[in-house]
Amino acid sequence: MTEAINPLAIANPKMSARDVKVFYGAKQAIKGVSIDVDMDHVTAFIGPSGCGKSTFLRTLNRMNDTVASARVEGMITLDGEDIYSPSMDVVQLRARVGMVFQKPNPFPKSIYENIAYGPRIHGLAHAKADLDVVVEKSLRRAGLWEEVKDRLHDSGTALSGGQQQRLCIGRAIAVEPEVILMDEPCSALDPIATAKIEELIHELRGRYAIVIVTHNMQQAARVSQRTAFFHLGDLVEYGVTSDIFTNPTQERTKDYITGRYG
Amino acid sequence: MAEHTIKAFDEDIDRLRGLIAEMGGRAEAAIESAMTALQRQDLVLAAQVVADDKRIDAIEAEVEKLVIQVIALRAPMANDLRDVIAALKIVGVVERIGDYAKNIAKRVPLIMVNQRTLEPVSLLPSMGQVASEMVHDALNAFAARDADLAVAVVERDTVVDDFYNSVFRTLVTYMVENPKTISECAHLLFIAKNIERIGDHATNVAEMVYYAATGQTLPDRDRGGAAAEE
Numbered sequence: 001m002t003e004a005i006n007p008l009a010i011a012n013p014k015m016s017a018r019d020v021k022v023f024y025g026a027k028q029a030i031k032g033v034s035i036d037v038d039m040d041h042v043t044a045f046i047g048p049s050g051c052g053k054s055t056f057l058r059t060l061n062r063m064n065d066t067v068a069s070a071r072v073e074g075m076i077t078l079d080g081e082d083i084y085s086p087s088m089d090v091v092q093l094r095a096r097v098g099m100v101f102q103k104p105n106p107f108p109k110s111i112y113e114n115i116a117y118g119p120r121i122h123g124l125a126h127a128k129a130d131l132d133v134v135v136e137k138s139l140r141r142a143g144l145w146e147e148v149k150d151r152l153h154d155s156g157t158a159l160s161g162g163q164q165q166r167l168c169i170g171r172a173i174a175v176e177p178e179v180i181l182m183d184e185p186c187s188a189l190d191p192i193a194t195a196k197i198e199e200l201i202h203e204l205r206g207r208y209a210i211v212i213v214t215h216n217m218q219q220a221a222r223v224s225q226r227t228a229f230f231h232l233g234d235l236v237e238y239g240v241t242s243d244i245f246t247n248p249t250q251e252r253t254k255d256y257i258t259g260r261y262g
Numbered sequence: 263m264a265e266h267t268i269k270a271f272d273e274d275i276d277r278l279r280g281l282i283a284e285m286g287g288r289a290e291a292a293i294e295s296a297m298t299a300l301q302r303q304d305l306v307l308a309a310q311v312v313a314d315d316k317r318i319d320a321i322e323a324e325v326e327k328l329v330i331q332v333i334a335l336r337a338p339m340a341n342d343l344r345d346v347i348a349a350l351k352i353v354g355v356v357e358r359i360g361d362y363a364k365n366i367a368k369r370v371p372l373i374m375v376n377q378r379t380l381e382p383v384s385l386l387p388s389m390g391q392v393a394s395e396m397v398h399d400a401l402n403a404f405a406a407r408d409a410d411l412a413v414a415v416v417e418r419d420t421v422v423d424d425f426y427n428s429v430f431r432t433l434v435t436y437m438v439e440n441p442k443t444i445s446e447c448a449h450l451l452f453i454a455k456n457i458e459r460i461g462d463h464a465t466n467v468a469e470m471v472y473y474a475a476t477g478q479t480l481p482d483r484d485r486g487g488a489a490a491e492e
Contacts, residue, residue, distance in 0.1 A: 218337060245339050247477030257339040259271065260264040 010036035014179060014209040015060060015097075020074035022055050022064065029055045031233040032074070037179075037226075042201060042210045044224035044241065046217055048261060051230040053213045057181050060211065061097035062090055078179070095122050098172030102184040104164030106156030106171070111148050114156040114167055115139060118175040134174055142170030143200045162193020169200060173208075180204065182212040186219065198223050217257055221245050229253045271336050278328055278349050279405060282356075285321040286401030288314065289356050290394050292363035293460060297390035299370050300383065300453065311367035318360035325353040341477070345407075348474035352404060355463045355470075359397060362456040362463075369449045380446055382429070382436050386453060389425040392418065393457045396464035403468060409475040415468035416480065422461030429454040 013036035022030035030052045037043045045053040055064070062083060064070040076083050083093055095118070106114050115135045119125045125134050135152070139145040144166040148159070156167050165185060172180055182201075186194040201210060201223045214220050220227055220241065227244040229237045229252070237250045248254045255261050266272050292311050299308035329350045332338060338346050373380065396415050403411035430451065437447045472480045 217339070246343060248340055254340050255264060258342045259266045259268060259336075259339075261267065 010038055012038055014038050014079065016075075016077045016080075017056075017059070018075040020056065020059060020072065020076060022052070022059060023071045023073075024067070025069040029233055030059070033230075033233075033235045035228060035235060035238060037209050037211055039178075039209045040206055041225040042205050042212065042223055043226045043228065044220035045211065045213045045228050045230060046215075046220045046256075047230035047236075048256065049215075050232075052233040053228075053230040054183055056230065057183055057211060057213050060179070060181055061094050061099055063094075063099065065090065092122075095175040096177055097179040097181060098175065098177035100165070100168050100172055100180065100182045100185045103188050104161055104168050106159070106164050106167050108155065108157055110153045111139075111156050111159070111167060112152040114171050115174045118171060122175050124175065138170040138174040139167075141173050141204065142166045143196060143203070144170055160193070162189050162196060165189060165193070165197060166200065169197070169204075173204075177208060179209040179211070182210065184213055184215060187215065194219070217245075229256060231256070268336070271332075271338075271342075274328065274332050274336065275342070275345070278325065278332070278346070281321050281325050281328070282349055282352060283401065283405055285318055285325070285353060285356050286397065286404075288318050288321070289359045289363065290397050290401075292318070292360055293366075293390055293394040293397065293457075296363045296366040296370070297387050297394075299367055300373065301387055303370065303374055305371055308367040308370035312364050315360050315364040318357060322353045322357040325349060341474070344474040344477060348404070348470045351470050352401075352467050355467050356397075356401075359460050359463050362460050366453050366456050369453055372449050373446045380443060380450070382433050382447065382450055385429050385432060386450065386457070389422065389429065389454065389457050392421050392425065393460040393464065396422070396461055397467075400464045400467040400471060403471045404474070407471075407475045409472050412468040412471040412475065413480070416465050416472075419461050419465040422458055426454055426458040 016034075016036045018034050019032045020030055020034070021028060021032055033052075033056055045057060047053045058064045059072050059076060060083075064072060072084065078093070078096065082088070083097075107117065109117070112135055115138050116125075116131045119131065119134045125131045136145060136149075139148060144163060147163060148154075148167075156164065159167060165188075169180070169185075186197050189197065198219065201212065204210060212220070212223060224241045227239060227241045228235055229244065229248075229250070231252050237244065237248060237253045239248070244253065245257060248257060292314060295307055295311045298304065299311065329346055332346055336342075373383070396418055399411055399418075400415045402408070403415065433447050433451050433454070437444050440447075469480050472478075
């Protein structure tokens with residue numbers, strides 16, 4: 001039996017969105033999306049280009065604030081706290097809700113500094129010894145420690161694409177986030193580097209709430225336990241990943257995942 | 263159903279469905295020919311059924327190959343995935359149905375009774391008819407993705423089971439009265455059992471079709487089934 005997830009009825013949600021609408025100027029990109037995500041499941045957002053999945057992902061740590069024409073309506077909470085409330089410290093929010101982007105974007109600094117920068121400016125560690133611990137722990141969690149431990153002071157940009165992306169994940173982890181948002185984290189990587197990131201996502205699950213936007217449906221199937229299908233700004237269907245890929249309830253979901261879309 | 267963006271995917275699926283339609287048609291014909299051969303004591307026709315089974319086996323192998331290729335190259339999802347997996351399972355079952363028909367045909371020469379008809383033979387054609395119609399409808403249901411027709415096939419299984427129980431009793435009575443025909447009647451009993459198994463297999467195909475078409479498994483039903491040989 002297919003078990004449809006009620007997007008509003010997840011136990012212990014880490015983040016909740018209620019009737020979220022996003023406008024770019026006059027154009028509405030998100031048409032009232034409500035969804036909960038939790039710590040125990042990796043949530044994948046899938047959908048065709050322009051469906052709003054990345055736009056919606058960016059509302060979860062207020063990345064859209066940087067887009068002048070963007071306007072967000074509705075309510076998004078982190079542990080029940082409204083992240084769009086005027087009292088919310090956006091810098092602090094983005095430490096709690098980290099983000100990994102499509103193209104690896106390490107700082108043009110050493111591997112060590114890439115990791116140490118966040119904890120230092122957020123005041124999580126100051127002494128060299130403390131930072132050393134954070135750097136090693138973060139790189140280990142990012143599955144990169146063994147590959148870089150002997151060259152921590154080489155430039156982060158000298159690493160391979162896959163290593164750079166794991167460095168960026170390590171950088172996000174270093175500030176002890178609660179949620180990690182990933183926007184197409186593997187689209188610039190080869191299959192082996194992709195597999196390493198996917199394995200890493202699997203290992204990080206449960207420690208952080210993870211939301212991943214991907215164009216690669218096989219990737220959504222491999223890494224997530226819950227899948228949300230977006231189309232033209234609507235959340236069309238949200239369900240257990242294995243159900244979505246074997247027996248979706250909505251015609252639009254079915255057409256998209258079977259390759260019959262448009 | 264809308265076409266795939268990738269046309270070659272549709273061509274693969276069409277070829278798969280075409281092969282299964284051919285296989286089903288051949289299995290159905292094999293049952294009918296085996297029963298006709300039995301009735302008419304037609305050894306040539308019986309031999310033909312045995313020979314034709316090779317083509318059914320060959321189609322099974324071809325479908326298996328194509329299904330693996332489709333999974334590897336097209337990564338089918340949702341209803342496509344259910345269709346392709348159903349196809350793989352269905353050919354395995356239809357191959358067995360073909361084997362049962364072949365087994366019936368192989369028994370035809372062993373039931374030749376000199377210048378005398380064996381009365382119970384007359385009971386079997388209508389039983390074979392029901393079973394072969396079930397095979398026909400189960401495969402049609404697959405071709406049309408028709409869940410209702412699949413349910414109708416499943417419901418008809420009891421008819422074949424009832425036939426079997428009735429044939430069984432008749433044959434036992436006949437053997438008691440005509441001990442010289444026990445050898446022939448034993449073969450008839452196996453033939454009846456084969457037809458009963460064909461009905462069960464057609465039912466299994468119908469259940470697979472139902473799942474492929476709806477994504478839901480058929481609710482359990484009360485399987486009266488064939489009574490154990492009393």
